[in-house]
Amino acid sequence: MSNAYNRPDQLSPELRRRVLETARRLGYPGPDPVARSLRTRKAGAVGLLLTENLSYAFRDPAAIGFLEGLALACEDAGTGLLLVPANPEREDVAAVHRAGVDGFVVYSVPDDDPHLAAVLERPVPTVVCDQPDLGNVDRVGIDDHAAMNSLAKHLISLGHRRIGVVCMRLARDRNDGYVSLERQRSAHFHVQRARLAGIAEAFGEVGVDWAAVPVVERFDHTIASGASAAAQVLDRDPQITALICTSDILALGALSEARKRGLNVPHDLTVTGFDGIREAEQAGLTTVRQPVLEKGRAAGKLLLDSAERTRPRSVTLTTELVVGATAASPRGVVEERWFGP
Amino acid sequence: MSNAYNRPDQLSPELRRRVLETARRLGYPGPDPVARSLRTRKAGAVGLLLTENLSYAFRDPAAIGFLEGLALACEDAGTGLLLVPANPEREDVAAVHRAGVDGFVVYSVPDDDPHLAAVLERPVPTVVCDQPDLGNVDRVGIDDHAAMNSLAKHLISLGHRRIGVVCMRLARDRNDGYVSLERQRSAHFHVQRARLAGIAEAFGEVGVDWAAVPVVERFDHTIASGASAAAQVLDRDPQITALICTSDILALGALSEARKRGLNVPHDLTVTGFDGIREAEQAGLTTVRQPVLEKGRAAGKLLLDSAERTRPRSVTLTTELVVGATAASPRGVVEERWFGP
DNA sequence: AATTGGTTCTGAACCGTTACGGTCACTTCA
DNA sequence: TGAAGTGACCGTAACGGTTCAGAACCAATT
Numbered sequence: 001m002s003n004a005y006n007r008p009d010q011l012s013p014e015l016r017r018r019v020l021e022t023a024r025r026l027g028y029p030g031p032d033p034v035a036r037s038l039r040t041r042k043a044g045a046v047g048l049l050l051t052e053n054l055s056y057a058f059r060d061p062a063a064i065g066f067l068e069g070l071a072l073a074c075e076d077a078g079t080g081l082l083l084v085p086a087n088p089e090r091e092d093v094a095a096v097h098r099a100g101v102d103g104f105v106v107y108s109v110p111d112d113d114p115h116l117a118a119v120l121e122r123p124v125p126t127v128v129c130d131q132p133d134l135g136n137v138d139r140v141g142i143d144d145h146a147a148m149n150s151l152a153k154h155l156i157s158l159g160h161r162r163i164g165v166v167c168m169r170l171a172r173d174r175n176d177g178y179v180s181l182e183r184q185r186s187a188h189f190h191v192q193r194a195r196l197a198g199i200a201e202a203f204g205e206v207g208v209d210w211a212a213v214p215v216v217e218r219f220d221h222t223i224a225s226g227a228s229a230a231a232q233v234l235d236r237d238p239q240i241t242a243l244i245c246t247s248d249i250l251a252l253g254a255l256s257e258a259r260k261r262g263l264n265v266p267h268d269l270t271v272t273g274f275d276g277i278r279e280a281e282q283a284g285l286t287t288v289r290q291p292v293l294e295k296g297r298a299a300g301k302l303l304l305d306s307a308e309r310t311r312p313r314s315v316t317l318t319t320e321l322v323v324g325a326t327a328a329s330p331r332g333v334v335e336e337r338w339f340g341p
Numbered sequence: 342m343s344n345a346y347n348r349p350d351q352l353s354p355e356l357r358r359r360v361l362e363t364a365r366r367l368g369y370p371g372p373d374p375v376a377r378s379l380r381t382r383k384a385g386a387v388g389l390l391l392t393e394n395l396s397y398a399f400r401d402p403a404a405i406g407f408l409e410g411l412a413l414a415c416e417d418a419g420t421g422l423l424l425v426p427a428n429p430e431r432e433d434v435a436a437v438h439r440a441g442v443d444g445f446v447v448y449s450v451p452d453d454d455p456h457l458a459a460v461l462e463r464p465v466p467t468v469v470c471d472q473p474d475l476g477n478v479d480r481v482g483i484d485d486h487a488a489m490n491s492l493a494k495h496l497i498s499l500g501h502r503r504i505g506v507v508c509m510r511l512a513r514d515r516n517d518g519y520v521s522l523e524r525q526r527s528a529h530f531h532v533q534r535a536r537l538a539g540i541a542e543a544f545g546e547v548g549v550d551w552a553a554v555p556v557v558e559r560f561d562h563t564i565a566s567g568a569s570a571a572a573q574v575l576d577r578d579p580q581i582t583a584l585i586c587t588s589d590i591l592a593l594g595a596l597s598e599a600r601k602r603g604l605n606v607p608h609d610l611t612v613t614g615f616d617g618i619r620e621a622e623q624a625g626l627t628t629v630r631q632p633v634l635e636k637g638r639a640a641g642k643l644l645l646d647s648a649e650r651t652r653p654r655s656v657t658l659t660t661e662l663v664v665g666a667t668a669a670s671p672r673g674v675v676e677e678r679w680f681g682p
Numbered sequence: 683a684a685t686t687g688g689t690t691c692t693g694a695a696c697c698g699t700t701a702c703g704g705t706c707a708c709t710t711c712a
Numbered sequence: 713t714g715a716a717g718t719g720a721c722c723g724t725a726a727c728g729g730t731t732c733a734g735a736a737c738c739a740a741t742t
Contacts, residue, residue, distance in 0.1 A: 012689095012691090015690080029462060029464045031728080031729065033439050033729095034378045034384060035697090035729040035730090036728080037441055038373075038379050038699090038729075038730095039696080039697055040697090041697075053413075054413070055410075058405050064405060065399075068399035071396040071398070071399060072396040074424075075396060080423050080425055080426055080440060081395070081423070081424040082386060083415075083424070085416045085421055094419075095419060095421070097372070099385075100374045100375045100384065122371075347700085372699065373698050375699090378699090380699045381699080382727075
């Protein structure tokens, strides 16, 4: 009898002892968690859906921070955290259907991701992160447009007018190279789209022709990708005075490429990132810091007490411009660099 | 009918279409994963039990590496990974009972941990990591004794005879300070016990009185802990020529404490770590590298095809002594250091 | 002695799925 | 034409708990 295990007060100590005793003698391993979940309609876990391969989440510092925050919230609530094995390469959403969870957190997936669609069809509460507001589910994120816009304005005030941009993947297909305006506009990764738009708006206001600004995309989010993308931009237009990267990881790669070319950062080239990861801080990167841990925690909290609410909530966290040592005014005489190293 | 969803070949396309159509019309959200799990006796997930608070796993680079490897293995098998919220402070093992999983991976918990006991009572396959061989369950780990022994011998060959040791927590109770021989022997964390024994054996062989070697323990595994522990050892015995730390994190703290005291590493003081995390490599730390990612992956693989085996397996991975820049022969004239900074 | 109140204990219904075996219509072959 | 074979379809019984209604029991009150 399940009362013996779960409601010791509902029966006499004597009977409880006897029940437990015979249970042990018969080798009964205790109540089956799955059957319990079926009956109580509670799985005791929340599912996490990621853009990338599961293992990637443990390689990206920003994702790790998010996970830590989410784990913190789950821990507080005594809830488990299920990492759903959703391989973005395959369209197989079975893993989403198989997940026995009380709710989902969806972290930074493209807005046309079939896994996201599968999650939204499940009759459980959902929180999306770094996604556009879907209207009917909770959301947590930052104002990517505004944050990047203010970083761009900072560079503009330093005097930069000729820039290049390195961004993360914009859609599910691999496009390691230049990005057309059309592709920018239709990007399926909300975060990247917003950040690019933020830059475009700021520079547009001071008369820069956005269509002429080289924007290079990389599918893989690694330091090596950042380096090769920076190389591609610098090869195309050696006269740029600033390279804006949409993540710190990419920016770190850009820094190493600049170093390799003998460019003095920030005097020959300004490099900026986004996220505010620890490695960026150590490198003195000018960037935007976003509260990744807090984001994870907010997502968890939002999900875990979504029962009380009926209207979906949207939480926007604040960001902070970090003025580091990798941004400065461009050299007064641009031509100087024609004779550079 | 579940066949419509799961076995399209078992029925005609026409019927399937009709079934799905009415299902949609009735707002049927698809087969319930929990009920399915109950019926098929498959949860489609493995549980991970950690020593620490869940969130800690995302702060320790070695743990992150392990997680990445484990996630990789799960991903390959299309299995989910459930992080079980087992708070080590409380004795509440309910979370273990509640976890709907097909097996458990237990990562580096004390051998008297009640959560571990609860896992072993569950009738599912289990893999323990960094634990002594339990005989009846799979195990994956390294030879901590031998690895630390060879590091110690390296220091001995450099000429060190007077040393201090900084180690991680040895049991569930907090003991931030010196460690008695008795506490060393009865340590509940197998890994730490083995590493200490490895050092003791090596130095014992060259006539060092182990009982006189200051061993300082820290409960929290942080760089700050490493620094304060190093300070404690150096205050007690400023004449030591080497400080052996049982983890890289602690060693990084020891390095910063040495720097703070104006000690030249390695000439005034040799500092060593254990794990081989990236930060250690950047710092040029002399340490032992263990394949953390491979460890996680091995654990996952072991668990996921444990069905085929009947005998428990024990996998021991190899380690590698990393000779960095933080270890050197002690200054020929020890007294010199009396006049040091 | 009968009614009432309260507690402890028992049994049955239900959660939603899948596995399994049986029914039925329809084809094939003697 | 009838027997046997084939395949699609459907009904039902678990899976292992939790919950809840009500039976059984005991003590106290009328």
